[in-house]
Amino acid sequence: MLALLGGVALASAGCRKEAETAPPPIRTVRTLTVEPPRQAADISFTGHIEAQDQVSLSFRIGGRLAERAVGVGATVAEGEVVARLDPENELNELRSARSALTAAQSALRKAENQYERQSHLLARGITSQADFEAAEQARIAARAQVDAAQARVRADEDIVGFTTLKADAPGVVTRVGAEPAEVVAAGRMIVQLARRDGRDAVFELPAEVIRSLPNDATVHVALAGEPAATARGHVREVAPQADPVTRTFRVRVGLSSPPPSFRLGTAVTGSVRGSEMSGIAIPASALTRRGQDTGVWVVDPSALTVSLRKLDILSSDPATALVAKGLALGDVVVTAGANLLKEGQRVRLSGAEAR
Structure with a gap:
């Protein structure tokens, strides 16, 4: 019994080895023979x-559009005003900031006078060190208030400037995106400008x-x-x-x-x-893709084996591919059955047609 089982095992192992080393089956494929390149239609x-180069001009702040100075087709120069927002709110903010700056500068002058007075008194021994230091701190605080007020004025001046929209380059207006009296948001296209370059x-x-x-x-x-x-x-x-x-x-x-x-x-x-667009036309079904490369299976007529050849594709559509490089006159390429092939596999030709 053991001998019988051993014989069966050896036979089974032999079959597996034979199956593993057996060549791939001969595949039946359709082919065509490459003809001279043809020219595609116009x-x-x-x-x-x-x-x-087109640019959309827009305001950096929102507001009511008071004026749009240009229309479609208008030619504008660099720096030319193309639109304005109603600046009343922004001007009020600027006036308020300037008033605050004036008040802060007045407070700074008083603080500086008090500091100078305390400095002289301290030198003569008439005031205390604590009073002098308090005057010094008051002067520093007043200077900080002036700096903050000046920064606010500069910011509000910038915002008032943002109510005027200017062309950043010469060009022609191709579109407008808002009309006077409309309330527009920041970033909304007001004028589209086509530059001349x-x-x-x-x-x-x-x-x-x-x-x-x-x-x-x-x-x-x-x-x-x-x-x-x-x-x-x-x-x-x-x-x-x-x-x-x-x-x-x-x-x-x-x-x-x-x-x-x-x-x-x-x-x-x-x-x-x-x-x-002249090139060799082959059916799109003949193409095989491996990663980023595209190729076709080419048949060796004498050995009836196939090899994968990389192609440069000029153009393609669902039916036809136009090959710029990779095929030569007389090459036999596989047009059907290519998805089952391996390198060096033998094939049987189902019929060859010229292309």
């Missing part, structure tokens, strides 16, 4: 011109269009209705979140030397030439 979209073409694009744009592609921008007025630029900003209503993303294209006709708010068309 991509076009519409948008408008905005300032590259740059222009952006702004587009609202769906996610699939953004994914199809190659990295650092040149965007050709033309004025709507005036195609001869053109400029070039590159994508410099893509909104991290889609608009909740349109489900599109705001894309800002920084323009290089736009013509004067590219005024703020004018409609433009943007396009990316297909010649900038």
